[in-house]
Amino acid sequence: MKFVYPAVFYQNKDDQYIGYFPDLEDCRVSASSFDECLDKAREAAEDWILLELSEDEPLLPPVSDPGDITLPFNGVVRNIAVIVRFNTGWDE
Numbered sequence: 801m802k803f804v805y806p807a808v809f810y811q812n813k814d815d816q817y818i819g820y821f822p823d824l825e826d827c828r829v830s831a832s833s834f835d836e837c838l839d840k841a842r843e844a845a846e847d848w849i850l851l852e853l854s855e856d857e858p859l860l861p862p863v864s865d866p867g868d869i870t871l872p873f874n875g876v877v878r879n880i881a882v883i884v885r886f887n888t889g890w891d892e
Contacts (some may be wrong), residue, residue, distance in 0.1 A: 806866045809860045810875035823861045824848045846882045
């Protein structure tokens with residue numbers, strides 16, 4: 801199953817890149833380069849989604865339209881895709 805959520809990225813005054821998902825509560829990352837921040841954001845979103853799916857009653861939030869997201873100064877929005885494979889019932 802594929803999940804796609806928008807993430808906001810910007811560079812702060814300390815030259816750190818910050819990334820966060822407006823739709824995924826407390827899902828934030830930081831890194832010293834933009835590429836590293838993108839990688840960390842994908843990993844963080846995957847962890848967030850997998851944790852939510854492990855709950856008894858998972859509740860994934862609706863996806864915001866990137867055009868509706870208020871950006872910080874020098875911020876950009878990127879859609880981050882996470883693919884989750886369900887292997888229930890698989891036998892060798």
